[in-house]
Amino acid sequence: MMRGISSGVSEQARALWRACLASALRTAxxxxxxxxxxxxxxxxxxxxxxxxxxxxxxxxxxxxxxxxxxxxxxxxxxxxxxxxxxxxxxxxxxxxxxxxxxxxxxxxxxxxxxxxxxxxxxxxxxxxxxxxxxxxxxxxxxxxxxxxxxxxxxxxxxxxxxxxxxxxxxxxxxxxxxPRTAGHEIKENCRAYVENASKRLKLFARAFLAEDDASALAFISRAKCLSHAGNKLLQNIKRYQEGALWERVPFTSLRSYHTSPGERLQESLETQLRGMETALTSITSFPVTLPDDDGPLKNCKLALDEHITLIMRQSKGWLFPGDSTSTVPESISENITGFFESLHRVPTLPDHLPSIFFLFCMQLLRSKTTPSTSPQDNPLKKDEQSTTGEESGLPFCFRRVWNEWGFKMSxxxxxxxxxxxxxxxxxxxxxxxxxxxxxxxxxxxxxxxxxxxxxxxxxxxxxxxxxxxxxxxxxxxxxxxxxxxxxxxxxxxxxxxxxxxxxxxxxxxxxxxxxxxxxxxxxxxxxxxxxxxxxxxxxxxxxxxxxxxxxxxxxxxxQPTRAASLAKRQLTDCFGALRECIVAVTTLGVLDNAKMSRLEETQKRVKMRVLELGKCIEEAEVEPNFWFLPFHSACYGRLLGSLFKMVDLLHFCGHARKFLEQESSALEAAAAASKEALDKLRSDLALFRDLATSSLKCFEEINSIKSLSLLEKQLQEASGSCDLESGKATKPNRPMPCLDEGDVEKMVGSYLQHSREVLHGISSDGGDGVGAENAIKSEMVLSLGALIHCMSSLLREVREIEKAMKELVQWENPTSQIANSRDLLREIQALRS
Structure with a gap:
C-alpha cells in the first residue's frame, strides 16, 4: 500500500513538473x-x-x-x-x-x-x-x-x-x-479522471467487502488520496472548456471533445463517489451485512465488479464516442440487475442503513452514466445547440453587452x-x-x-x-x-x-x-x-x-466591511437556504415539472450559498487582524465542512424522493393500507424535517448576536421594567429542539417499520409481474433506506454545527460563560418576547 501511495505522489509531482515546464516554454x-x-x-x-x-x-x-x-x-x-x-x-x-x-x-x-x-x-x-x-x-x-x-x-x-x-x-x-489544443487537454484529463474514478470505485468496493476494520480503513485512506487528484483533474477540464469552443472552426476533427464534460462528470461521478465515501465512513464495523443476508455479505463481489465495469464503460461511451472499449455486454447488465433485485427487504436495524446507502449510490452511478437518446440530455448536442444560438460560443458579443447594460445601474x-x-x-x-x-x-x-x-x-x-x-x-x-x-x-x-x-x-x-x-x-x-x-x-x-x-x-x-463580518452574514444565509431545501426535499407529494424545477433551483441556491461562504472564509483567513478580534478559521472550517456534507446529503435526498414520488401515486391507488402507511411515512419525515429546520432557525438567531454582554444587559433591563401587575402575559419561549441520539434512533426505527408496511403494499398478479415487483421493491428499499440515512446524517451534522456555534459564540465573547446553546437561545427569545 505504501508503494502505491508513493508512486501516486511521484506521478503527481511529475505531472506538476510537466505542466509548469510546458507553460514556461510556451511563455518564453x-x-x-x-x-x-x-x-x-x-x-x-x-x-x-x-x-x-x-x-x-x-x-x-x-x-x-x-x-x-x-x-x-x-x-x-x-x-x-x-x-x-x-x-x-x-x-x-x-x-x-x-x-x-x-x-x-x-x-x-x-x-x-x-x-x-x-x-x-x-x-x-x-x-x-x-x-x-x-x-x-x-x-x-x-x-x-x-x-x-x-x-x-x-x-x-x-x-x-x-x-x-x-x-x-x-x-x-x-x-x-x-499546437497545444484545449480539446486535446480535455480529452487527456477526461481519460485520466475516468481512470482515477475507476480506481476509487474499486477501492470503495474492496472496502465494502473487507473482512475487518483495518483493511476497510486502509482502502478508504487510499481512495481519499486519489480524490485530491480527481478534483484537480475536474478543475483542469472545466478550465479548458471555454477555450475549446474557439478551436471548433480550425480543428473540426476534435469537435467530439468540445462538449462540457466537467459539470457532467461532477454530477454523474464525483458527487456519487463522495456519497460512497460518506457511507463507508458511517459503517460502524466490518464485515457489513445486508437485510437479506444472515451473515456477512458473501455473494456480491462479482456483481459489484461488473457494476464498476458497466459504469466505467458507460462513462467512456458518452465521453469518447466511438470508443470500442465502451460497449457493454448484455450479460453484465443482467447479472447486476439480478443482484439489485434481490434486495427486497427494508432494514430492521439502523446499522444496515450505511450499506443500503452505499448500494444506492452505486445504483445512482449507473443511472447517471447511462447514455441518453434525448437531445436535452446529450452533452454534445446540447453544446452544439448552445454554440449555434445567440452567443455562438463567444464570451463577448455585442447583443449580450447590450442586454447586460440595459440601463440597469445596480x-x-x-x-x-x-x-x-x-x-x-x-x-x-x-x-x-x-x-x-x-x-x-x-x-x-x-x-x-x-x-x-x-x-x-x-x-x-x-x-x-x-x-x-x-x-x-x-x-x-x-x-x-x-x-x-x-x-x-x-x-x-x-x-x-x-x-x-x-x-x-x-x-x-x-x-x-x-x-x-x-x-x-x-x-x-x-x-x-x-x-x-x-x-x-x-x-x-x-x-x-x-x-x-x-x-x-x-x-x-x-469596502469597509471585513471579510470576517461577511462570513458571519453568509453563514446565516446558508442556514436559511438549508431550511428551505430540507423542506423541499422531505415533503412528499405529487412532483410535477414545476415542483421539480423549483427543487433543483433550491438545491443549486444552497450550493451557491455554501460556496460563497467558502470564499468569504478564504478571504477572512488571510485578512490582517489589526485591532479586531482574530478570525476563528478552525471553527469556520468545521462549519463549512458540515455544510458541504449537508449539501451532498440533500442532493441524494432529492434523487431518493424522485423515485418515491413515482411509486407513491400507484401505492395510494392500490389499497387503503398502503395509503395509510404512506401517511405515517410522511409523518416520520415531518418529524425529521421539523427537528432539522427548527435547529437551523435557532442557529440563525444565535448567529445574529452581536455581543453577549449587551444581550445580558438588555435582558436585565427588560426583566426590571416588566410590570407584573399589568396583567399582560408574555409570549411562551420556544425551547431549542433536543437532538439526543436515543430519540433519533427511535425516530429511525419508526420510519423503518412504516417503510416495511409500505413495501407490503407492492404486489403483482404473477407472471411477468413478478420481475417488475422485485425491481420496484429493490428500488423502494434503496430509496427509502437512502432517504432515512441522509436525514439521520443531516441531524448528526446539525449536532456538529451546534457544537461549533457554541465554540464560535464563546470565541467572540470570551468574558461570558456559555453553558449550552439552548440556554443562550432562551435568553434571546426572552428578550424578543
Whole structure:
C-alpha cells in the first residue's frame, strides 16, 4: 500500500513538473516572438510597436497556462479591448489636445475612461478589461509625459499596435512546434479522471467487502488520496472548456471533445463517489451485512465488479464516442440487475442503513452514466445547440453587452466600477507627482490585475509587491551579468519563467504574485535603451508601491466591511437556504415539472450559498487582524465542512424522493393500507424535517448576536421594567429542539417499520409481474433506506454545527460563560418576547 501511495505522489509531482515546464516554454517562446519583433523587426514595425513593455504585459495576460483556443480568444479580447479604449482616446485627445494635458487632466481622463470600461460587469471578459485598462493608462499618462512629441491619432495607434504584437505572438507560440489544443487537454484529463474514478470505485468496493476494520480503513485512506487528484483533474477540464469552443472552426476533427464534460462528470461521478465515501465512513464495523443476508455479505463481489465495469464503460461511451472499449455486454447488465433485485427487504436495524446507502449510490452511478437518446440530455448536442444560438460560443458579443447594460445601474456594477475608477485615478495622479517620466507604472499594476469580484486586498497587494521586487531584482542581476549580450539576457528568462510557473501554483504567492514576478523580470530583460537598470528598477518599485497603496486606501474607503463580518452574514444565509431545501426535499407529494424545477433551483441556491461562504472564509483567513478580534478559521472550517456534507446529503435526498414520488401515486391507488402507511411515512419525515429546520432557525438567531454582554444587559433591563401587575402575559419561549441520539434512533426505527408496511403494499398478479415487483421493491428499499440515512446524517451534522456555534459564540465573547446553546437561545427569545 505504501508503494502505491508513493508512486501516486511521484506521478503527481511529475505531472506538476510537466505542466509548469510546458507553460514556461510556451511563455518564453511568446516573449521571444515579441523580442524579435520589437528589437530585430523591420523599422516600420518597430516604430509602430513603440511600447514593447505593454506587448510583454499582453503576452503574460493571455498566454499564461493557456491553450491554443485560449490564445485565439485572447486575440479577440484584445481587439475588443482596443475598440473600448483606443477609439474614445483618439476622440478625446483630439478634443483636448495633447499639448494641453496636465497631470490632473490625465488622472481625470484615466478615471472616467476606466469607469466606462469597468461598468458593464460580466458583459465583458476579465482579460479584455485588464488589457483595456492598461491601454487607458498608457494612452493618457504617456500622452501627458510626451505631450510635446506625440499626436492625437498616432499615439493611440502605437498603443494598439503594441497590443497587437503581444496578442498575435500568443497563438503563434501555442502552435509551434505543435499546437497545444484545449480539446486535446480535455480529452487527456477526461481519460485520466475516468481512470482515477475507476480506481476509487474499486477501492470503495474492496472496502465494502473487507473482512475487518483495518483493511476497510486502509482502502478508504487510499481512495481519499486519489480524490485530491480527481478534483484537480475536474478543475483542469472545466478550465479548458471555454477555450475549446474557439478551436471548433480550425480543428473540426476534435469537435467530439468540445462538449462540457466537467459539470457532467461532477454530477454523474464525483458527487456519487463522495456519497460512497460518506457511507463507508458511517459503517460502524466490518464485515457489513445486508437485510437479506444472515451473515456477512458473501455473494456480491462479482456483481459489484461488473457494476464498476458497466459504469466505467458507460462513462467512456458518452465521453469518447466511438470508443470500442465502451460497449457493454448484455450479460453484465443482467447479472447486476439480478443482484439489485434481490434486495427486497427494508432494514430492521439502523446499522444496515450505511450499506443500503452505499448500494444506492452505486445504483445512482449507473443511472447517471447511462447514455441518453434525448437531445436535452446529450452533452454534445446540447453544446452544439448552445454554440449555434445567440452567443455562438463567444464570451463577448455585442447583443449580450447590450442586454447586460440595459440601463440597469445596480450597486453591484456601480461600486466595483467606481472603485476601479478612483483607485486608478489616484494612482496615476500620485505617480505623476512622484516621477513624471515613470508615472504610468503606478497605475499599470492595478489595471492589469483588475477584478470586479471582492478579493483579499491586503494579501494580493502584498504578493504583488513581493513578486514585483523579486522579478525586478532578477532582471537587474541579469542585465548586470549579460549587459552586452541581449540574446543571452533573453535566454536567462527561461529558468525564471519555470520558477514563476511553480510560484503561481504555490499558496504563498498564487497567480497574482507569480504574474507580477514574471512581468518584473521581462520588462527589464526584454528591453533596451531604457536607462540604467538599477534606476529603472527603483523607480518601478516605488511607483508600484504608490499604486498598491492607493488601491488599499480605496478598498478601505469603499469596502469597509471585513471579510470576517461577511462570513458571519453568509453563514446565516446558508442556514436559511438549508431550511428551505430540507423542506423541499422531505415533503412528499405529487412532483410535477414545476415542483421539480423549483427543487433543483433550491438545491443549486444552497450550493451557491455554501460556496460563497467558502470564499468569504478564504478571504477572512488571510485578512490582517489589526485591532479586531482574530478570525476563528478552525471553527469556520468545521462549519463549512458540515455544510458541504449537508449539501451532498440533500442532493441524494432529492434523487431518493424522485423515485418515491413515482411509486407513491400507484401505492395510494392500490389499497387503503398502503395509503395509510404512506401517511405515517410522511409523518416520520415531518418529524425529521421539523427537528432539522427548527435547529437551523435557532442557529440563525444565535448567529445574529452581536455581543453577549449587551444581550445580558438588555435582558436585565427588560426583566426590571416588566410590570407584573399589568396583567399582560408574555409570549411562551420556544425551547431549542433536543437532538439526543436515543430519540433519533427511535425516530429511525419508526420510519423503518412504516417503510416495511409500505413495501407490503407492492404486489403483482404473477407472471411477468413478478420481475417488475422485485425491481420496484429493490428500488423502494434503496430509496427509502437512502432517504432515512441522509436525514439521520443531516441531524448528526446539525449536532456538529451546534457544537461549533457554541465554540464560535464563546470565541467572540470570551468574558461570558456559555453553558449550552439552548440556554443562550432562551435568553434571546426572552428578550424578543
Amino acid at each position: 517562446l511568446a516573449c521571444a516572438v515579441v523580442a524579435c519583433a520589437t528589437l530585430y523587426g523591420p523599422p516600420p514595425l518597430r516604430r509602430a510597436a513603440s511600447l514593447p513593455a505593454f506587448s510583454y504585459v499582453t503576452v503574460i495576460l493571455v498566454v499564461t497556462d493557456a491553450s491554443l483556443g485560449d490564445a485565439l480568444r485572447g486575440c479577440w479580447l484584445a481587439l475588443c479591448a482596443t475598440a473600448q479604449s483606443v477609439g474614445p482616446a483618439i476622440l478625446s485627445l483630439r478634443l483636448i489636445g495633447p499639448a494641453r494635458l496636465s497631470g490632473g487632466t490625465a488622472a481625470l481622463a484615466v478615471a472616467l475612461a476606466s469607469f466606462v470600461v469597468a461598468l458593464p460587469g460580466a458583459a465583458t471578459h476579465g482579460t479584455a478589461k485588464r488589457i483595456a485598462l492598461g491601454q487607458i493608462v498608457l494612452l493618457y499618462v504617456i500622452g501627458y509625459i510626451e505631450k510635446e512629441r506625440i499626436e492625437a491619432v498616432t499615439h493611440p495607434l502605437h498603443v494598439a499596435a503594441s497590443t497587437a504584437v503581444g496578442a498575435l505572438a500568443c497563438p503563434l507560440a501555442l502552435s509551434l512546434p505543435f 450597486p453591484k456594477r456601480l461600486v466595483p466600477a467606481f472603485k476601479c475608477s478612483l483607485s486608478l485615478g489616484l494612482a496615476v495622479l500620485f505617480g505623476l507627482i512622484y516621477s513624471k517620466e515613470d508615472g504610468y507604472w503606478a497605475g499599470l499594476p492595478i489595471a492589469v490585475s483588475y477584478s470586479s469580484a471582492r478579493e483579499a486586498t491586503f494579501k494580493l497587494a502584498n504578493v504583488k509587491a513581493q513578486g514585483t521586487v523579486l522579478g525586478t531584482v532578477y532582471g537587474v542581476l541579469g542585465c548586470f551579468l549579460f549587459q552586452r549580450f541581449l540574446p543571452v539576457r533573453l535566454l536567462s528568462l527561461v529558468p525564471w519563467l519555470v520558477f514563476c510557473s511553480f510560484l503561481r501554483k504555490s499558496k504563498m504567492y498564487g497567480p497574482a504574485g507569480g504574474v507580477s514576478a514574471v512581468i518584473g523580470a521581462v520588462l527589464i530583460l526584454g528591453r533596451r535603451n531604457f536607462g540604467p537598470p538599477s534606476e529603472f528598477a527603483i523607480a518601478r518599485i516605488v511607483e508600484t508601491f504608490i499604486g498598491l497603496s492607493c488601491l488599499i486606501a480605496v478598498e478601505l474607503l469603499m
